[in-house]
Amino acid sequence: MTGAVPRPLAEALRSGQPMAGTPLPIAVRKYDGRQRFVVETVTLATTPTLLVARGEVGRRFSTAGGTAHLMTVTLEYFPAGRWYNVLSYFDAATGALERHFCNIIAPAAWDGTTLSYIDLDLDLVVSPAGGMTVEDMGDFRRNARRWHYPAAVRRGALAALRELRDLAARGVPPFTAEPLAVAEARVLAGGRMGEKGTEQETGRDGEDGEQGRVMTSDE
Secondary structure (H helix, E strand, C coil), X not given: CCCCCCEEHHHHHHCCCCCCCCEXXXXXXXXXXXXXXXXXXXXXXXXXXXXXXXXXXXXXXXXXXXXXXXXXXXXEEXXXXXXXXXXXXXXXXXXXXXXXXXXXXXXCEECCCCEEEEEEEEEEEECCCCCEEEECXXXXXXXXXXXXXXXXXXXXXXXXXXXXXXXXXXXXXXXXXXXXXXXXXXXXCCCCCCXXXXXXXXXXXXXXXXXXXXXXXXX
């Protein structure tokens, strides 16, 4: 951390930060302030509404118990102002998608160097075939009582879970079975990544309209 006051990711993205290609450590903590881990990534691409980071093979994953080196590749999607992120895990050797792992979080912040967020325990796992599993609902409920989550936090978390399930059911990118090369090319395709603009991007009635977009902060 730089010591700078973190500001909402949405605000940082509107000002053009962080810049693509720069290291982006991600720090995750619990609602009571305890740090869970810090993991290395690199900013892959940004728009005013979306940040996508890439986790490389061998990246450091640091906890209070030590440091591990992760052997998968990830594309990590942070829609600005949303109560979730989506981590797409790929096999490092083949590029095949392994799963999409969605964390329910308090909206992310950025302090000039590090992206940070509060993990609210609740998760959604989406398989390459589209199967969905909700994980840790019990932990979410216990911690909501233990740490007295405000009603707005509980509502935000559960609304985020509903939104993610809807996006995954409709196959809105990144919720596809595409391999790493295709998913990354989609992210890097032009300055309108994740934005609604072209006829194909805005068409909600046909399959092409859904498959042609990356999810945005106002999906």
